[in-house]
Amino acid sequence: MFFKEKLYQGTLIKRYKRFLADIRLEDGTIVVAHCANTGAMTGCAEPGWQVWLSKSSNPKRKLAYSWELVKTDFGHYIGINTHRANELVAEAIHNDVINELKGYQQVKREVKLSGDNSRIDFMLTGVGLADCFVEVKSVTLLQNKQGYFPDAVTLRGHKHLRALSELALQGKRAVLLFCVQHTGMQSVKIAEHIDPQYKLELTDALSSGVEILTYSANISPKNILINQAIPFIF
Structure with a gap:
């Protein structure tokens, strides 16, 4: 599965309310991304880790960004979007x-x-x-x-x-x-x-x-x- 468009890179600030995550993009902008993961996400959501987001062009979406990947301090990639x-x-x-x-x-x-x-x-x-x-x-x-x-x-x-x-x-x-x-x-x-x-x-x-x-x-x-x-x- 190739991502249809280039992902946006950023840094995780925090994940909260299960489905939300605050991300600081490379240009310093802070966005709220949808987190399509209902699990505990233990070891997957440490503040400061690199993350990658997809962006929807659908104007009806409440949140344009979706959290797709994270990279751990050990260099491991994790797919966050369980869908x-x-x-x-x-x-x-x-x-x-x-x-x-x-x-x-x-x-x-x-x-x-x-x-x-x-x-x-x-x-x-x-x-x-x-x-x-x-x-x-x-x-x-x-x-x-x-x-x-x-x-x-x-x-x-x-x-x-x-x-x-x-x-x-x-x-x-x-x-x-x-x-x-x-x-x-x-x-x-x-x-x-x-x-x-x-x-x-x-x-x-x-x-x-x-x-x-x-x-x-x-x-x-x-x-x-x-x-x-x-x-x-x-």
Whole structure:
């Protein structure tokens, strides 16, 4: 995924109210940027770090700028905009980057499931292949050189795991795909110390036949591209 226009570079002043961040641009102007990330963003939002923003030309938007990237003191790039994760995965599936999902000809997004109004990010279909349902999770929490998910208690994430389990028990392929948007991560584990219930739900999901895929991305102010599988440690 290449950014359509050049990003604006600046310095993070602070993130607040979950969806807002004050940024000082290179010319000294201070702007308020939208932060499309509902997580705790631990280790992703330190004042003084370099950040990159996209700017919308839509006059109806309340905030023109969106926070896209941050660069840590260790030189790691992090994708802040979690909405990008689904774009990255869709592009990677189309380009056959994700080996385990090759061969599917059609990709349908935001698929509504029967029963409880749940939605799954993708449904893949292909001739001679079992329907495959994929739920994507963006991973940005790095602690002691280890990548973790989630970075906060996620009741929505618990619900998604139960939905995937039901699909797997019906004989369909059900995949939980961790999209790692942090260049400092070499592997991913479940953050049991943050959300122990998520670990229990995932254990049940695995026993039901749910698959786990973990892919990392190259990140720069020019583009973000999923490039390789990395280990998931359970």
